[in-house]
Structures are given as C-alpha cells and as structure tokens.
Amino acid sequence: MIKVLVICAIGMVISGVAVSRAASPSAERQSSYALMSADTKAMQDDPLLNPATFAVLDGQALWQESVGKKNRSCATCHGDATTSMKGVAASFPKFNSAKGSLVNLEGQINDCRVKHQEAEPLAYESKPLLSLSAFVGTQSKGMPITVERNAANATSLDAGQHLFNQRMGQLNLSCAQCHAERAGQKLAGNPIPQAHPTAYPIYRLEWQAVGSLQRRLRNCLTGVRAEPYALGSKELLDLELFLAWRARGMALETPGVRP
Amino acid sequence: MSKTSRTLVTMPTTAKKGEILEIRIIVQHDMESGFRHTETGQRVPRDIIRDFLCTYNGVEVFRVELHPAMGANPLIIFTTVATESGTLEFKWSGDNGYTSSTSSKLTVT
Numbered sequence: 100m101i102k103v104l105v106i107c108a109i110g111m112v113i114s115g116v117a118v119s120r121a122a123s124p125s126a127e128r129q130s131s132y133a134l135m136s137a138d139t140k141a142m143q144d145d146p147l148l149n150p151a152t153f154a155v156l157d158g159q160a161l162w163q164e165s166v167g168k169k170n171r172s173c174a175t176c177h178g179d180a181t182t183s184m185k186g187v188a189a190s191f192p193k194f195n196s197a198k199g200s201l202v203n204l205e206g207q208i209n210d211c212r213v214k215h216q217e218a219e220p221l222a223y224e225s226k227p228l229l230s231l232s233a234f235v236g237t238q239s240k241g242m243p244i245t246v247e248r249n250a251a252n253a254t255s256l257d258a259g260q261h262l263f264n265q266r267m268g269q270l271n272l273s274c275a276q277c278h279a280e281r282a283g284q285k286l287a288g289n290p291i292p293q294a295h296p297t298a299y300p301i302y303r304l305e306w307q308a309v310g311s312l313q314r315r316l317r318n319c320l321t322g323v324r325a326e327p328y329a330l331g332s333k334e335l336l337d338l339e340l341f342l343a344w345r346a347r348g349m350a351l352e353t354p355g356v357r358p
Numbered sequence: 359m360s361k362t363s364r365t366l367v368t369m370p371t372t373a374k375k376g377e378i379l380e381i382r383i384i385v386q387h388d389m390e391s392g393f394r395h396t397e398t399g400q401r402v403p404r405d406i407i408r409d410f411l412c413t414y415n416g417v418e419v420f421r422v423e424l425h426p427a428m429g430a431n432p433l434i435i436f437t438t439v440a441t442e443s444g445t446l447e448f449k450w451s452g453d454n455g456y457t458s459s460t461s462s463k464l465t466v467t
Contacts, residue, residue, distance in 0.1 A: 147368045150431035153386040156364055307389070307430035 128349060129282075131292030135358060139304070143356040151233055151302035151354030154226075154309045158234025161227055167218030173231075176215060184238040186245070189351050192340045194251035201255045201336045204232050205311065223330035229309045233300050236353035243350055244297070246343040259341025262334060268325030274338075289358075295346035296339070298355020305358065312339055363387055365460045367448065372465045373440035381412070384433040385450055385458055391426040407452035410434060415444035424452075440466045 132140065146152045162173045162180055177183040192203040195210075202210065208231050209220035221228035248256055263274045277286065278294035285291065299312040306314075313335045317327035328334040368382040385407065392404025410422040410432075419438045438446075443466045450458040 145368075147366045148382065148384060148433065150384065150386075150433075152366060153364050153431065304429075 128295060128346070129293055130295055130297045130349060130352065131357065132298065132352060132355065134290045134292055135356075139356055139358055143298075143352065149302065149354065149356055151300070151309050151356065154230045154233040154300070154302075155237050155354060157226070157230035158232070161231050162234060167212065167216035169215065169217045171216045173211070176211075180235065180238055184235045186239055186242055188232075188236040188239040188353065189242045190245045192246070192252075192336060192343060194249075194255065196251060201252065201333075201340055203313075203336055203339050204235060205313075206331070206336075208232060208235070224311060224314055229300050229311065232311065233309060233354045236300065236351065239351045240353055241350055243348050244343055244346050246340065246347050248344060252340060255337045255340050256344055258334075259337035259339070259344075262338050263341055263345075267320065268323035270323040272323045274319070294342065295349055296342045297346055297349050298352040298357065300353065301355040301357045303357045309354070312342070361454065361456050362458045363456075365448065365450075365458055367460055367462050369446070369462055369464075371463065372467065375440060375442075375466050377440045378437050379440050379464075380435065380437050381446070382433065382435045383410075383412075383448055384431055385410075386431055387450075387452070387456070389424075389426075389428055389430045389432065393426065405453045405456075407432065407450050407456065409449075409451050411449045412436070412438070413447045413449075414438060415442065416447075419446075440464065442466050 132143065135143075142148045142150075146155075159180075162177075165172045165175070173180070188204055191207065192201050194200070195202045195207075198210075205221075205223060205228055208228065212218045213220055221231070266273045266276075274294065277291050282291050282293040296312045299315075300309050301315075302309050303315075313330050316335055316338055317330070320327040363386040365383065365385045369379060373379055387407050388405070389407065390402055390405040392402070392406075394402045396402060404426060406426055406428065407424050410420075410424065411418060412420040420436050422434060424432060443464060445461050445463055447461045448459060450456070
C-alpha cells in the first residue's frame with residue numbers, strides 16, 4: 100500500500116491508482132509499484148515474504164560489525180540507525196563539497212569506511228554494500244525523497260537531465276522516449292514505468308537477487324545497445340541525481356520487489 | 359564445512375483444534391542452479407537446498423525435495439491441520455553441508 104505522499108513544490112499530485120495510458124506525458128507521478136501484480140505487491144508489502152528482508156537483516160548485522168584499522172563499526176559513530184539514519188537515504192545523491200563531487204548512498208558508505216573505519220571500500224553490487232544500503236535505505240521508508248536543486252548540484256543535475264533526454268545506443272533511444280513519453284504503454288508485453296527510483300535497492304525477481312539503481316541503469320543501457328557506463332561513474336551518478344530530483348516528494352519504499 | 363542462513367516464518371501462534379493452518383516460510387539462499395556460466399565461460403557449480411522438512415511434535419507433516427529449477431530464496435507456503443499444542447520444526451538441508459532450522463510454537467485450544 101502506498102504511504103502518505105507529500106505534495107511537492109511544483110504542485111504535482113502523486114497518484115497511486117491507475118496506470119496512465121495517455122499518449123502525452125502524465126502530469127501525475129506514479130511509482131512502478133502501481134504497475135505490479137497483486138502477488139508481487141503482497142511480496143513487497145510483507146517483510147516476512149519480501150526476500151530483500153534478508154539483505155536488510157544482513158545490513159543490520161554489518162552495522163554492528165567492527166572493521167578496519169580503526170576497529171569501528173557504523174554503530175560506533177552513528178549509534179542506533181533507526182534514529183540516526185532516518186531520512187538519510189531519501190536525501191541522496193548529494194554534492195560533497197569536501198570531495199568536490201557527487202556522492203550516492205553507496206559512495207557515502209564507502210567514504211565512511213575508508214575515512215573513519217580505515218577499511219577497504221566495498222565493491223559496487225557486492226552483498227555487503229547492498230545489504231548496508233538496504234538497511235540504511237529502509238530507515239527512510241515512507242519518507243519523501245528530499246533531493247532539491249541547489250547551487251552545488253546544479254551542474255550535475257543539468258548533466259543528468261541531458262543524459263536522460265539523450266538518444267543512446269544502437270537503438271538510438273533516450274530514457275525520456277520510453278519513461279516520459281510512453282510511460283504506461285507496453286514494451287514487450289510489460290508496462291513501461293515512469294522510472295522513479297523510489298524502492299532501491301530492489302529485489303528484482305529477474306535477477307533473483309538484490310541490486311542497486313546503477314545496476315538497473317546499466318541494464319537499460321544494454322537494452323538500447325549502448326555501452327553501459329561503469330558502476331560508480333560520473334554519468335551514472337548524474338543520472339541518479341536527476342532521477343531522484345525528478346522523484347522528489349515521492350515516498351521511498353525501500354526495499355522494493357520488482358518483476 | 360557446514361553453512362546456514364536466515365529464515366522467516368509466518369504462521370499463527372494459536373489455533374482451534376481441527377483448524378487449517380497456513381504456514382509461509384522463506385529461507386535465504388542463492389540457489390545456484392549449476393547451469394550458469396561466468397563471463398569467462400566457467401560453469402558456476404550447483405549449490406542448492408535439496409530438502410525441506412516440517413515436523414509437528416516430531417511427526418513429519420510436510421516434506422519438499424528441491425531441484426535446480428527452484429529460484430533463489432525459496433518461499434514455501436503449505437497447510438497443516440492443528441491437532442495439539444506443541445512445536446513445529448522446520449529444517450532445510452542442501453549442497454556443501456548446508457543446513458538451516460527454525461521452529462515455531464503453537465497453542466491449540
């Protein structure tokens with residue numbers, strides 16, 4: 100069931116009801132949750148059925164594990180995640196002025212590991228990193244995405260928007276052509292979602308595993324037969340920022356289940 | 359080398375005698391089918407759960423033999439009849455010495 104959603108600054112109302120079949124871009128934003136079957140929705144809604152719960156529990160255990168030369172755990176500095184991490188995932192990606200670059204949640208976790216725990220960073224898409232991002236992510240469940248345009252992220256945001264509208268690959272398609280212009284229509288029998296990153300990391304039934312938004316973006320790029328940007332690349336980060344901004348005000352569902 | 363993993367059980371804790379109980383049980387396991395290959399062409403060896411057993415006060419009430427076609431994190435939903443108060447034990451075993459177990463208490467009135 101979709102939680103209470105916030106009316107965002109530009110006055111859009113989020114609808115969780117019917118799939119829009121309008122040929123023109125929908126004025127209402129909708130999580131891809133609404134396009135799923137009743138069985139898949141039930142799997143996401145019940146933590147005892149949601150396979151991503153295991154990742155959350157693994158993340159909870161990792162939160163307490165002391166690592167690195169400093170022999171610290173996340174809990175050493177951040178204490179109880181249910182309070183300290185509330186709203187955190189919903190605010191990423193953000194511009195890190197000390198680094199001079201954009202950082203997503205996984206990048207922030209790794210920055211903490213390297214800087215404060217003096218441990219090796221976790222590989223993108225590795226189980227430990229996915230588990231930690233699922234655990235931190237779910238602390239923002241039900242809360243609105245709070246990514247806004249500001250002076251620091253403006254360049255990245257524009258770059259991300261440009262990528263979203265840029266035709267790519269052998270099929271010469273842009274993200275916008277499917278996810279903005281044709282959201283609600285079908286591709287190979289499946290309804291096209293509006294592509295809001297409200298549930299990441301997700302347990303994707305197709306993957307039989309938990310995966311990040313960047314994994315999904317790489318799949319899309321492969322789908323249009325473009326060379327996928329590398330995990331952690333500037334391009335994927337800029338796209339993540341744009342997608343989060345585009346979904347600002349929508350509620351986080353982490354961890355989601357998707358077909 | 360034995361390994362284990364997390365399990366999650368959904369079932370009522372109380373029931374009337376003769377009532378049908380629905381039990382939902384999910385276990386964390388990648389269920390590597392043995393048919394996948396790495397990017398360099400190496401076959402990823404099979405590593406799956408082979409058996410699931412549910413006993414009710416020591417009596418077997420439900421058993422599953424799992425095969426490579428079963429997906430990851432297998433969810434099993436089954437029913438049994440509430441007969442007496444006691445414990446339902448759930449056990450999984452599989453390749454490479456994998457075992458997992460959990461139990462749930464039931465009060466039958």
